Amino acid sequence: MENNASNSTRANGTRRLLAAAVVVLAALSTVPAAAAGHSAPGRQASARHAALPAAAQRHDARGGLLALTPVARVGRAGVADFLATAGMDTATVRHGVRAYRLTYRTVTPQGGPTTATGLLVLPEGGAHRLDLVSDTHGTMVHRDYAPSVGEDSGRYAAYLHASAGRAVAAPDYLGLGRGPGFHPYMDTRSAVTASLDMLRASRTAALRLGRPLTGDVYASGFSQGGQVAMALGRALESGADRRFTLRALAPVSGPYDIEHAEAPGTFDGSINPTSAIFYMTYFLTAQNRLHPLWKDPSEAFREPYADIVDALFDTNHTEEEIFQALPATLKELLTDDYYRQIQHPSGALLAAYRGQDGNCAWKPDVPVRLYSSSGDTDVPIANARHCAADLAKRGIEAPVTDQGPVSHNETYLKSGPQIVRWFDAAAARR
Structure with missing residues (x-):
């Protein structure tokens, strides 16, 4: 049995490693606007901010485009x-x-009016009318890591798909990027409304930029965004907006089954x-803001964490800051009663999972393809297998591509180019 000093050293090292990994995870949906060989407007882009006519700015419809701001231009070699x-x-x-930052109208989880931002990326060259990829990003806590803002991170997925010849709509989600308020993390319903409204805003922006969209949508997403992609696909096929037609669905490492796979x-x-x-x-902190899980944080969290956890997840703290403030394990963080509730959920907590x-x-x-890896210790492959089983019950064969003994982030790095080729093949069959 190791002594406490050894345990502490290991825990601190692990937190530092994961902090770096989560930054990479955020980078899977964000891009450096300034890098060697890249031409990036940066601060100059704000000066060229494309303000819309007053009539467009007053438009109250969901997905109404409020602002269109260039944020980056990268040549083929740079990509x-x-x-x-x-x-x-x-x-x-x-x-x-x-690449452009879009500011658009959408709704809060309660259905009230709000605004959100997202990244639209267009290829230079290729077809005049473009198919659209909806790319929904993975877990991030700091608003500046979001796709439309994260100049120092990476927009791997958006650049990957756009450089293949499709437009890409990458929503920041609510409360991230330049959107107001907190981020309602893992609230799938509001993530879908923000993503759907980003498609609508992208349609308007692409037309304004002289690259109209065909209306065909290819949906993908990573981690949290994998779950959002599945839900968005369902919304599109249910007729959420008849101007868009879902053509293929390829999520990566989504937490599709919190109750039976992710939480266990x-x-x-x-x-x-x-x-x-x-x-x-x-x-827990995000869900408590939407559907109260406790009357006082001390019911769930030990001191001194009860006084700080909610503020840590305010979209203004980095992963590194959060890791430094939290203990090494859930057992050290949660009260004994709430630790048992996490293991055997019921009531409001179970409702939040479901x-x-x-x-x-x-x-x-x-067609649907699911991508995951047996080496993923963030979103276990059981999530994808349970998703495939749910689809199979309804007569849909959705192969699970296991990328093998690789990490969560490496799963996307391997899967992304495979998805591009699969989308190419699906488009060719139309």
Whole structure:
């Protein structure tokens, strides 16, 4: 049995490693606006901010475009270099890209009016009318890591798909990027409304930029965004907006089954302890804002954490700051009673789990492929297998591509280029 000093050293080291990993996770949906060989407007982009006519700014409809701001321009060689540096296959890179921040109207989880931002990326060259990829990003806590703002992170997925010749709509979600308020983490319903409204805003922006959209949508997303992609696909096929037609669905490493796969993984060893405390604390604090799980934080969290956890997840703290403030394990963070509730959920907590589950319980009319890895200790592959089983019950064969003994982030780095090729094949069959 190791002494406390050894345990502390290991825990601190693990937190530092995961902090770096989570930053990479955020980078899977955000991009450096300034990098070697990249042309980036940066601060100058604000001066060229494309203000819309007053009539458009007064538009009250969901998805109404309020502002269109150039944020980056990267040539084909620059895109290839950027993706290669991350370890991605660059064979599908055919074009340079232009990226824009969109500000648009959407709704809060309660249905009230609000605004959100997102990233629209267009290929330079290729077809005049463009198919659209909806790319929904993974877990991030700081608003500046969001796709439309994260100049120092990476927009791997958006650049990857746009350089292959499609437009890409990458929502920041509510409360991230330049959107107001807190981020309602793992509230699938509001993530879908923000994503759907981003598609609408992208349609308007692309037309304004002289690259109209065909209306065909290819949906993908990573981690939290994998779950959002499944739910968005369901909304599109249910007729949420008849101007868009879902053509294929390829989510990566989504937490599709919180009740039976993700939450149990916190205790059975399939999720590493540092990821477990990070994800669970983020989930609990966000869900409590939407559907109260306790009357006072001391019911769930030990001191001194009861006084600080909610403020840590205010979208203004980095992962590194959060890891430094939290203990090494959930057992050290939670009261004995709430630790037992996490293991055996009931009442409001169980309702919070189930409110995000079930997004694979439908019958898509388009091809579906699920991507995951047996080495993922953030979102165990059981999530994808349970999703495939839900689809199979409805007569849909959705193969699960297991990328093998690789990490959560590496799963996307391997899957992304495969998805581009699969989308290419699906488009060719139309």
